[in-house]
Amino acid sequence: MPDREPIGVIGAGWVGLVTAACFADLGHEVSVRDIVPEKIDALRRGEVPRAEELAVEIRDRPQPAAGLPDEETRHLSEVIRAIPEHTGALAILVETMRREGFELTVGKPQVVAKEIDGKKHEPVERLTIDAPEEYLGAITQLLAVRKGRMETMTNHGTGWIRMEFVVPSRGLIGFRTEFLTDTRGTGIAHHVFEGYEPWFGELRTRNNGSLVADRAGAVTAFAMINLQERGTLFVEPGTEVYEGMIIGENSRSDDMDVNITKEKKLTNMRSSTADETEKIIPPRKLSLEQSLEFCREDECIEVTPETVRIRKVVLDQKERGRAAARAKR
Numbered sequence: 001m002p003d004r005e006p007i008g009v010i011g012a013g014w015v016g017l018v019t020a021a022c023f024a025d026l027g028h029e030v031s032v033r034d035i036v037p038e039k040i041d042a043l044r045r046g047e048v049p050r051a052e053e054l055a056v057e058i059r060d061r062p063q064p065a066a067g068l069p070d071e072e073t074r075h076l077s078e079v080i081r082a083i084p085e086h087t088g089a090l091a092i093l094v095e096t097m098r099r100e101g102f103e104l105t106v107g108k109p110q111v112v113a114k115e116i117d118g119k120k121h122e123p124v125e126r127l128t129i130d131a132p133e134e135y136l137g138a139i140t141q142l143l144a145v146r147k148g149r150m151e152t153m154t155n156h157g158t159g160w161i162r163m164e165f166v167v168p169s170r171g172l173i174g175f176r177t178e179f180l181t182d183t184r185g186t187g188i189a190h191h192v193f194e195g196y197e198p199w200f201g202e203l204r205t206r207n208n209g210s211l212v213a214d215r216a217g218a219v220t221a222f223a224m225i226n227l228q229e230r231g232t233l234f235v236e237p238g239t240e241v242y243e244g245m246i247i248g249e250n251s252r253s254d255d256m257d258v259n260i261t262k263e264k265k266l267t268n269m270r271s272s273t274a275d276e277t278e279k280i281i282p283p284r285k286l287s288l289e290q291s292l293e294f295c296r297e298d299e300c301i302e303v304t305p306e307t308v309r310i311r312k313v314v315l316d317q318k319e320r321g322r323a324a325a326r327a328k329r
Contacts, residue, residue: 090106090109090292091287091288091289091292094106094288094303095288097303098288098303098304098305098308099305101305102303102305103302103303103304103305104303105300105301105302105303106292106300106301106303107295107300107301107313108292108295108296108297108299108300109170109173109292110170111123111168111169111170113199114196116196119198119199120198120199121196121197121198121199122168122169122170122196122197122198122199122200123168123169123193123194123195123196124166124167124168124169124194124195124196124197125166125167125168125169125172125191125192125193125194126151126164126165126166126191126192126193126194127143127148127164127165127166127167127172127189127190127191128162128163128164128189128190128191129162129163129164129165129179129187129188129189130160130161130162130187130188130189131160131161131163131183131186131187131188132159132160132161132183132186132187133155133159133160133161135182135183135184135186135187136161136163138182138183139163139179139182139183139187140163142175142178142179142182143165143167143171145203145204145205146167146168146171146172146175146203146205147167147168147171147200147201147203148165148166148167148171149165149166149167150163150164150165151164151165151166152164166194166197167191168197168200168203169193170203170205171200171203171205172191173205173292173293174205174206174293174294175189175205176189177290177293206294206296207253208231208249208250208251208252208253209249209250209252209253209254209255209256210246210248210249210250210255210256210296210299210310210312211227211230211231211233211246211247211248211249211250211255211256211258211260212244212245212246212247212255212256212257212258212312212317213241213242213243213244213245213246213247213257213258213259213260213261214243214257214258214259214317215243215259215261216240216241216242216243216261217240217241217260217261218238218239218240218241218261219235219236219237219238219239219240219241219247219260219261220237220260220261220262220263220264221237221280222262222263222264223258223259223260223261223262223263224237224260224280225278225280226262227248227258227260228280228281230248230250230251230256230258231248231249231250231251231252231256232248232249232251232283232284233247233248233281233283233284234246234247234248234249234283234284234285234286234310235247235248235260235283236283237280241260241261242311242315243315243316243317244311244312244314244315244316244317244320245309245310245311245312246299246309246310246311246312247260248283248284249284249294257317286308286310287308288301288303288308291308291310294310295310298312298313298314298320299311299312299313300312300313
């Protein structure tokens with residue numbers, strides 16, 4: 001096998017290995033917290049690092065699989081910003097630390113904005129899509145809600161079309177999963193950094209709300225049967241949950257607090273319908289990268305050596321209600 005040599009430029013017909021690079025002024029800003037609520041201490045299985053130790057871990061990682069800790073916030077006691085090139089690089093970093101026994105909480109990825117001429121600007125990317133022409137409507141609708149702007153569209157006359165969009169970087173968080181679903185896995189998408197444009201305003205990349213556990217306990221099959229019509233569940237019977245933990249995706253746009261630990265009332269009275277069999281829909285298992293895409297601004301991901309859980313930043317149901325009321329004023 002020939003030796004590999006580092007090279008800056010690769011020509012046509014060459015075979016090379018491209019390693020990802022991290023840019024401190026591009027990509028996503030991620031909050032990595034070392035705070036673990038007292039009420040879920042029983043669910044902890046790993047080593048909880050201090051913020052300073054976490055910053056050293058991030059800084060010493062090989063660059064293709066890691067991010068760069070921000071110099072301004074590296075020494076804070078609660079939050080560290082890791083700036084990888086994309087959510088995939090962040091997932092690699094967190095997954096590697098999880099396998100090494102660390103336990104941490106990761107917030108929703110956010111773009112790193114810049115102030116240009118006194119106005120807030122955000123990074124945008126040029127997105128190129130090749131897909132069958134029957135999915136044109138679904139693709140344009142998907143990118144319209146993400147503030148995408150179509151630049152060109154070419155119909156090759158073979159049943160496939162090529163489209164180019166300019167999309168805010170934060171609009172591409174979670175895009176690939178929905179894109180592959182809408183195009184039945186046939187679409188091809190590629191995006192590169194384009195530049196900075198004025199802030200596009202509020203983006204809502206997820207239309208559905210969350211199903212949130214309203215108390216601690218073990219998940220019961222009886223509760224799952226009653227709740228599976230309300231949305232898609234992420235947990236199995238017997239899973240330990242706590243207040244504020246997200247146990248599924250709501251079929252509607254708002255969040256719903258539910259009792260996933262409800263048990264069937266026992267009675268000595270017989271019923272003709274007591275022994276009817278009801279099926280439990282298998283839960284949807286989210287990977288770490290899918291959890292990062294699913295997460296909203298008021299949610300975060302709790303990563304332990306044994307499991308990955310999504311939870312609300314504010315666990316208490318009443319506190320979340322008061323915060324939502326203040327935000328509407």
